[in-house]
Amino acid sequence: MSESAKAGVSRISVSLPQALLRAFDEMVAARGFESRSQAIAEMINQQLAEHKQQLGEEIMAGTITLVYDNSTPGLQKQLSDLQHAHLNEVISSLHVHLMHAHTMEVVLVQGPSSRLQFIFDRMLTCRGVTTGRLQLTTVILPPVHPLPADKTLPKGETCDV
Numbered sequence: 001m002s003e004s005a006k007a008g009v010s011r012i013s014v015s016l017p018q019a020l021l022r023a024f025d026e027m028v029a030a031r032g033f034e035s036r037s038q039a040i041a042e043m044i045n046q047q048l049a050e051h052k053q054q055l056g057e058e059i060m061a062g063t064i065t066l067v068y069d070n071s072t073p074g075l076q077k078q079l080s081d082l083q084h085a086h087l088n089e090v091i092s093s094l095h096v097h098l099m100h101a102h103t104m105e106v107v108l109v110q111g112p113s114s115r116l117q118f119i120f121d122r123m124l125t126c127r128g129v130t131t132g133r134l135q136l137t138t139v140i141l142p143p144v145h146p147l148p149a150d151k152t153l154p155k156g157e158t159c160d161v
Contacts, residue, residue, distance in 0.1 A: 056114035062136035064107040072128025
């Protein structure tokens with residue numbers, strides 16, 4: 001590591017039971033981390049993101065991943081309507097058709113963590129959704145312009161494509 005890179009780094013000491021250290025070293029090697037320090041830094045970043053998510057108002061970016069039975073009547077429309085109802089938070093979505101009438105949908109979101117959790121909870125509890133996960137990070141996208149409160153275009157503007 002260069003001297004300039006070390007300038008922003010602090011050294012700490014951690015004591016661990018031997019069995020935990022052996023298991024940790026095996027995980028570091030299996031996942032391909034360059035060092036224990038890199039693995040620990042990644043784990044701390046993940047824990048900090050989870051902590052900030054629990055605080056509720058931290059602006060975060062992330063994904064909502066759902067797997068659902070696309071043969072459930074009205075489910076795809078319900079999920080689409082939820083995304084439309086939260087246009088300020090929903091950045092993009094992608095869905096992939098899986099086998100046996102299942103679909104995986106990944107929705108890119110950004111906003112206050114409590115709001116993202118609310119949106120996720122609403123989606124996850126729709127009849128036909130079999131599993132889901134909300135994954136958030138404290139690193140956010142560049143600012144996106146929120147819609148006006150009334151969600152209408154300014155006078156004189158059209159949506160013609």
